[in-house]
Amino acid sequence: VEQFGYTSVMQAPKVQKITVNMGVGEAKQDSKMLDAAAGQLAQIAGQAPNVRLARKSIANFKLREGMPVGLAVTLRGDRAYEFLDRLMSVAIPRIRDFRGLPANFDGRGNYTIGVREQIIFPEIDYDAVDQIRGLDIAITTSAATDEEGHALLSLFGMPFIDKPNPEQIAAEEAAKAAEDAAKREAAELAKAELSESESAGDGEEAEEGEDAAAEPSADATEETSDEPEDEAANDAAEETDQ
Known part of the structure; x- marks a missing residue:
């Protein structure tokens, strides 16, 4: 509040939602891949994901409109904060050769993290994984600027690379x-x-x-x-x- 001159604590930014996306391009050939990925994402997020369908057909990728191409889950409220806590305190420290996250915000206080392997989450059994998949984690905040968003996530414990x-x-x-x-x-x-x-x-x-x-x-x-x-x-x- 003092750092940015807010007159009320209600002006302080907060996490509005966290969206977790997982690409499953191989699901167009094998539906079992989609089910396996959906189960893993549900374990990671603690909530059943939604299937994302292709919006248009692309012949070069053998993709037709309406085919499943990914999964997404949106977390709000307590679930969002619980996931954020597990992400920062448990999952991110398990990334190999981790040296900090770059502070690349979108200009409006929102932040996106790219995770190469879903096995960094302890909920995933490594022996039961059929394929390594990546995740995109988008954290949407009510911050008006990147500086406010950076300060918010830093206070939560996000391990940014120090400038x-x-x-x-x-x-x-x-x-x-x-x-x-x-x-x-x-x-x-x-x-x-x-x-x-x-x-x-x-x-x-x-x-x-x-x-x-x-x-x-x-x-x-x-x-x-x-x-x-x-x-x-x-x-x-x-x-x-x-």
């Missing part, structure tokens, strides 16, 4: 930005060190090349200096012979 507050989001973004900056700095430092090592290696190779080039020059100088001596010796030998 991080703006401060938490900002802190996570800042931490990520700092981590990215540190990675970039480390990458630039490693790149600079690699460049320095390559430059040092190139300098050493250049010095070795200069030394190697200098050695042949010295030998050539020695050979050049020896040539006049050889010529003088030859001239002296010729004069002696004369």
Whole structure:
């Protein structure tokens, strides 16, 4: 009441009804499937379901108008609240790898849950199940907005996934930005060190090349200096012979 500024407790939203739907497409070929599914849904909801019939014929699905395609049961009053309590306290915790429900409302405070397996309800005997079937559970509330509907179901104990507050989001973004900056700095430092090592290696190779080039020059100088001596010796030998 205080959260949304209601002036009377009668303004507080409440659960109006809960509708449980089960698709039984295989019933068009085997009527026993429909009976088995109806029995399971009756055990889950505590109330006999109604058969939903096809509204039109669809040749691609081999479906004719009037064929049974699903089951539905609508719970109101105490039965709705009892089912909601069993759903949240017993059935949902038995979902494998459950990590919370997304808060996806329809814009008018109503919420729908998709259940993949009917065996999460303890009323269903696993050994007696002929086929795994899914359920759609629609919770209709008198809430005017999604925020009010979320608050209502949260107070009942619906395990929604917690949304991080703006401060938490900002802190996570800042931490990520700092981590990215540190990675970039480390990458630039490693790149600079690699460049320095390559430059040092190139300098050493250049010095070795200069030394190697200098050695042949010295030998050539020695050979050049020896040539006049050889010529003088030859001239002296010729004069002696004369």
